[in-house]
Amino acid sequence: MKPRLETAAMDALTVRLFDTIDEGNMAWIIPADTALRQAFGDALIDLIPSYTTLLVHYDCRQLGFAEATALARNALNDLQPADIQNGQLHEIPVWYDASVGPELAPVAKRAGISVEQLITRHCSHDYCVFALGFAPGYGFMGLVDEGLATPRLKTPRQRVAAGSVGIADRQTAIYPLLSPGGWNILGRTAVxxxxxxxxxxxxxxxxxxxxxxxISKAEFEAAGGDTTPLEERS
Amino acid sequence: MSTATLSVKQAGPLALIQDGGRFGVGHLGVTQSGAADWISFYWANWLLGNALDSTALEIVLGGNLTLEASHDVCLALAGADLDARINDHPLAPNTCFTLKAGQRLVFRQPRAGLRAYLAFPGGLKAPEVLGSHACTAREQLGGLHEDGKPLQTGDQLVWLSQKPQATRQLPEALAPAMPGQHCTLPLVLGSQAAHFAGRSLYQAFNQPWKVDQRADRMGVRLTGQALNSRLGGIISEGIPLGAVQIPPDGQPIVLMNDRQTIGGYPRIGAITRSACARLSQCLPGTEVWLQPVSATQAQVDYRKQLAVWR
Incomplete structure (x- = not known):
């Protein structure tokens, strides 16, 4: 493991560990996150891990550019992979229905399967959380079954309801709050x-x-879910 | 004695409660937020002897935002000249002033710059979310009602100290200059700059870029001769303040305080913190020039700027 350090801004470094998305990356990203937090201590302003990188935003009143670079390099010198089996498993109940998941039918059709088969396959994998971003609590997850991979909508929706579960290419995610978005929406959760x-x-x-x-509509409603249909088009 | 307040008699298009920003939560997907022109914001607080990042009001454009005082209060105004008036008497920015009980402070329209900062004795009182009072509409975080909404007609502003710690004069030579027709923005080149064709790199620094209408606290679009990266998209990664990303149409977007935390367009680098402050004051149509600077030099300049308030 040879991390590359890159200049991102006057007071930020990008630590690049990989060049492709892979569930195995997390075994290295997580210990790198811990090591950088420890090394920078009070001089760390924000640390944003993603699929293949970590962005280190440091306090340049405390650390110069060269010092920060050296600190990061030393922190990652002897990086060992973590056991990612330690990550928590979350079960998320989803009401899959055309009214709140308008892309159920088109995604199924594209994959050449029925809507029921699509739901079964979307539920049959334990997805890895790669990164949080886009909105507070939004998790980028994957990898979705290659046969289900669907590109983003040509025109993003102006309003995607909170709790919407979508896929884009081989990723899947839940919209934490009402926001614009271009993912293919399959259903909704009340979590x-x-x-x-x-x-x-x-x-x-x-x-x-x-x-x-x-889950059924009744179960979704019992959990406090909002059944307002998602607008078909933006 | 009842609590002194400023009541919002008429809300303008956008007035936001802001502080230095929301830090240490980027890994949750929560944006930085905070005063966009942090230099003017610091000056406003400095004028009253507040801690420099005390919670204040960021007033964008003005648009007849009208505030009425319930009691006499000493306030400070810095940043853009939004043609402010106290009961129809002009009030220039970069000064402390007393708003008397019953008087109305109105912000009409921009004469220079876009954002004015109004500071209060001890800072504004507002609910804290994730360690900050900063207001972010897109994330429904912060603000008086904790829903990220800008000031609404009928809102009441309350502050923390009865009297300011100080009432200072801002020497004219130090007053934050608002950008005119032209403005230079120092930029630290990022590693992805290597993926831009030599011609594009040349063009990045040798043409005037025009600030587009599509500009807000999330990002500012610049238009000019397109820049081409050999990278189409990249795997999404953390985005620093001031990042200049180049989407497929080749027109740069400078990512500001309310940017998304991670994103997947190639970046040529990031403008400096002071450049972000300046850009946030540029009206659409302003010509801006990007100018390369080393990270080390940018840090030296930043420390020099901070030393002004010591």
């Missing part, structure tokens, strides 16, 4: 991801696993 994030305790963390479970 309040935004509320967790707002308390600073996100439900998912990088390296965690997520398993979707299909």
């Amino acid at each position: 309040p991801l935004f509320e967790y994030a707002k308390r600073g305790e996100p439900l998912f963390r990088p390296g965690d696993k997520v398993r979707f479970k299909a």
Whole structure:
């Protein structure tokens, strides 16, 4: 493992560990995150891990550019992979229905399977949480079954409801709050991801696993789910 | 004695409660937020002897935002000249002033710059979310009602100290200059610059870029001769403040305080913190020039800027 250090901004470095997305990356990203947090201590302003990189935003009143680079290099010198089996497994109940998941039919059709088969296959994998970003509590997860991979909508929707579960290429995610978005929406969950994030305790963390479970409309409503249909087009 | 307040008699298009920003939560997907022109924001607080990142009001454009005082209060204004008036008497920025009970402070329209900062004795009182009072509409975080909304008609502003710690004068030579027709933005080249064709790199620094209408606290679009990266998209990664990303159409977007935390367009580098402050004051149509600077030099300049307030 030879991390590359790159200049990102006057007070930020990108630590690049990989060049491709892989579930195995998390075994290195997570210990790198821990090591960098320890090494920078009070001089760390923000540390943003992603699929293949970590962005280190440091306090340049405390550390110069050369010092920060040396600190990062030393911190990652003897990096050992972590056991990512330690990540938590979250089961997320989802109401898969055309009214709240308008792309169920087109995604199934594209894959050459029935909507029922699509739901079964979306629920049959434990997805790895690669990164949090885009919105508070939004987790980028994958990898989706290659046969289900679907490109983003040509025109993003202006309004995607909170709890919407979507896929884009080989990734899947849940929208924590009402936002614009271009992912293919398959269903909706009542799990309040935004509320967790707002308390600073996100439900998912990088390296965690997520398993979707299909539930009925009645179960979704009983869990406090909002059944307002998603607009078909933006 | 009842609590002194400023009541919002008329809300303008955009007035936001802001502080230095929301830090240490980027890994949760939460954006930095905070005052966009942090230099003017610091000056506003400095004028009253506040801690420099005390919570204040960021007033964008003005648009007849009208505030009425319940009691006499000493306030400070810095940044853009939004043609402010106290009961119809002009009020120039970069000064402390007393708003008397019953008087109305109105912000009309931009005469120079875009964002004015109004500071209060001890800082504004507002609910804290994830360690900050900064207001971010897109994330529904912060603000008086904890929903990320800008000031609304009927809102009441309350502050933390009865009297300011100081009432200072800002020497004219130090007053934050608002960008005119032209503006230079120092940029630290990032590693992905290597993926831009030599001609594109040349063009990045040798043409005037025009600030587009599509500009807000999330990002500012620049238009000019397109830049081409050999990278189409990249795997999404953390984005620093001021990052200049180049989407497929070749027109740069400078990512500002409310940017998404991670993103997948190639970047040529990032403009400096001071450049972000300046750009946030540029009206659409302003010509900006990017100018390469080393990270080390940018840090030296930044420390020099901070030393002004010591």
